[in-house]
Amino acid sequence: MDAYELITRNAEEVVTEEEVEELAENPDGKRVYVGYEPSGVLHIGHMLTANKLIDLQEAGMEVVILLADVHAYLNGKGTFEEIEETAEKMRKQFLAYGLDDENTEFVYGSDYQLDDDYALDLHKLELDTTLNRAQRAMAEIQGDETAKVSHVVYPLMQALDIEYLDLDLAVGGLDQRKVHMLMREELPELGYDARPCLHTPILADLGTGEGKMSSSSGVTISMEDSTEDIEEKVNSAYCPPTREPEGDLENPVLEIFQYHVFPRFETVVVERPDEYGGNLEYDDYETLADDLESGELHPADAKGALATYLDELVAPGREKLRELAE
Numbered sequence: 530m531d532a533y534e535l536i537t538r539n540a541e542e543v544v545t546e547e548e549v550e551e552l553a554e555n556p557d558g559k560r561v562y563v564g565y566e567p568s569g570v571l572h573i574g575h576m577l578t579a580n581k582l583i584d585l586q587e588a589g590m591e592v593v594i595l596l597a598d599v600h601a602y603l604n605g606k607g608t609f610e611e612i613e614e615t616a617e618k619m620r621k622q623f624l625a626y627g628l629d630d631e632n633t634e635f636v637y638g639s640d641y642q643l644d645d646d647y648a649l650d651l652h653k654l655e656l657d658t659t660l661n662r663a664q665r666a667m668a669e670i671q672g673d674e675t676a677k678v679s680h681v682v683y684p685l686m687q688a689l690d691i692e693y694l695d696l697d698l699a700v701g702g703l704d705q706r707k708v709h710m711l712m713r714e715e716l717p718e719l720g721y722d723a724r725p726c727l728h729t730p731i732l733a734d735l736g737t738g739e740g741k742m743s744s745s746s747g748v749t750i751s752m753e754d755s756t757e758d759i760e761e762k763v764n765s766a767y768c769p770p771t772r773e774p775e776g777d778l779e780n781p782v783l784e785i786f787q788y789h790v791f792p793r794f795e796t797v798v799v800e801r802p803d804e805y806g807g808n809l810e811y812d813d814y815e816t817l818a819d820d821l822e823s824g825e826l827h828p829a830d831a832k833g834a835l836a837t838y839l840d841e842l843v844a845p846g847r848e849k850l851r852e853l854a855e
């Protein structure tokens with residue numbers, strides 16, 4: 530796989546392809562980041578962008594993880610003290626998940642977002658941006674139904690982070706795209722360069738195949754889940770024998786194979802008793818999806834394998850949480 534393929538694989542959107550192609554020509558030492566509002570426990574949504582960061586590390590880039598404590602505070606996620614505590618827990622789980630210790634820089638937003646220069650640039654952006662624009666950027670991020678002043682400051686700060694952390698590339702889920710578009714328009718107004726972005730897809734709810742999995746209502750997988758929890762959730766997952774179920778539904782079992790399992794494991798073995806044809810082995814996602822569609826691979830067997838691989842991905846973070854609780 531060449532550098533551009535590795536950098537962009539499994540991305541839903543690349544803004545712009547030309548800019549990322551240029552980065553891919555010489556990825557060594559380029560700085561890339563994802564920001565996360567600290568939430569204490571890593572879930573499958575965090576793991577998806579983390580998989581992309583692991584790809585980028587493999588391509589030679591330097592990874593910055595922003596523990597966005599001030600952003601979480603602005604988004605109503607708790608007192609500042611509570612947020613600081615969960616941020617530290619999250620940092621340890623990211624390392625346990627497989628990010629390379631030597632090549633990952635963790636930064637707290639509060640380390641620089643309260644400085645004078647940053648505050649003054651922020652006020653300039655406030656002058657430049659309409660309320661409507663900032664609110665639209667936050668539509669998929671805002672935690673509370675009632676819009677507060679803090680919610681319109683939030684995306685402007687996220688745009689500034691990209692300059693202040695001296696980044697070459699911003700990564701995020703598709704829910705971050707409007708903030709990134711605002712960044713691309715507004716940074717040049719301050720005399721800074723707009724940066725390219727990569728957006729990962731938002732996966733469907735595991736239980737129903739609808740909407741986005743990381744939303745609070747749905748079934749999600751997190752580092753808090755035991756092996757049995759994972760088996761139970763995966764076994765009751767929605768998994769019709771097709772890539773494209775009706776209407777707006779997705780096949781969440783296939784999605785997790787595509788975005789979580791194949792990027793981290795070279796071969797996937799589906800164990801089956803001999804009387805059902807014996808084990809199946811896959812080196813790539815497409816072959817597994819084809820077999821599910823043709824009936825060669827039964828959904829129940831696919832789920833059994835998925836639970837095993839997800840458990841392996843979650844195990845080190847689960848262990849870390851256990852140590853932290855001692």
Ligand code: IYR
Nearest residue numbers: 564565566597600670687690
């Ligand atoms: N908006 C993100 C958190 C966040 C991301 C970045 I990239 C920042 O520079 C700051 C905050 C979220 O929804 O979790």
